[in-house]
Amino acid sequence: MSATIMFDLDGTLVDSLPDIAAAANRMLQDVRVAALPQDIIKTFVGNGLPKLVERVIHHCDLPMSDHADLTARTLAHYNAASCDQTVVYPGVPQALGRLRGMGCVLGVCTNKPETPARHVLEALNLAHYFDCVLGGDSLNTRKPDPGHLEASFAAVSPAGPRLFVGDSEVDAETARRAQVPFLLFTRGYRKTPIDQIPHTTRYDDWDSLPTLVTELLHLKGEAV
Numbered sequence: 001m002s003a004t005i006m007f008d009l010d011g012t013l014v015d016s017l018p019d020i021a022a023a024a025n026r027m028l029q030d031v032r033v034a035a036l037p038q039d040i041i042k043t044f045v046g047n048g049l050p051k052l053v054e055r056v057i058h059h060c061d062l063p064m065s066d067h068a069d070l071t072a073r074t075l076a077h078y079n080a081a082s083c084d085q086t087v088v089y090p091g092v093p094q095a096l097g098r099l100r101g102m103g104c105v106l107g108v109c110t111n112k113p114e115t116p117a118r119h120v121l122e123a124l125n126l127a128h129y130f131d132c133v134l135g136g137d138s139l140n141t142r143k144p145d146p147g148h149l150e151a152s153f154a155a156v157s158p159a160g161p162r163l164f165v166g167d168s169e170v171d172a173e174t175a176r177r178a179q180v181p182f183l184l185f186t187r188g189y190r191k192t193p194i195d196q197i198p199h200t201t202r203y204d205d206w207d208s209l210p211t212l213v214t215e216l217l218h219l220k221g222e223a224v
């Protein structure tokens with residue numbers, strides 16, 4: 001049975017934290033502030049780049065009036081080096097290939113800005129699996145606004161069941177508000193325990209995803 005499946009990017013398809021942290025720390029170096037540990041920056045990921053920079057500003061006690069400048073600097077650093085250390089999670093290409101083979105239509109709904117999101121997907125040889133990519137700056141809204149996910153589905157004119165796959169609290173809230181079943185990848189950048197994140201089902205190994213999708217679609221049929 002075919003379905004349309006939207007995927008989150010950071011912490012779901014790719015482990016991009018090292019390059020995101022490097023960009024934020026290069027921005028801090030520009031303004032002569034000490035670098036932050038990757039584990040701290042990890043907790044700032046999930047609501048898009050402007051929010052990440054806002055969280056860095058709060059953490060480092062910098063003036064919020066510098067937000068636009070610091071966001072532009074971080075984005076420039078990230079665009080210059082978005083794939084130096086970023087890797088695809090094991091089993092992702094195989095799972096995406098199997099899902100496409102099952103007739104599923106796939107897309108990406110990420111809060112990462114669209115230009116680097118597309119670049120990362122191209123550089124890591126994932127772009128060809130997806131029929132749409134909507135980033136955190138593609139619309140005038142972003143996750144957890146369900147409009148971001150709904151626009152992603154609308155971009156591929158889906159017929160049949162819809163699913164959303166992501167790693168974070170933001171993704172779970174987006175799916176809940178859009179009333180789309182949510183599959184939680186547990187090895188990404190979530191901040192809270194798994195059982196406190198609403199999800200339809202979860203997985204920690206990409207090899208298991210096609211079977212999970214099949215089970216979910218058979219279980220729920222056209223009601224999904």
Ligand SMILES: O=C(O)COP(=O)(O)O
Pocket residue numbers: 008009010011044045046047048049052109110111112113136168
């Ligand atoms: O850019 C972010 O903050 C997170 O991006 P994601 O939506 O792909 O997880």
Ligand SMILES: [Mg+2]
Pocket residue numbers: 008009010011012046166167168188189
């Ligand atoms: Mg994510």
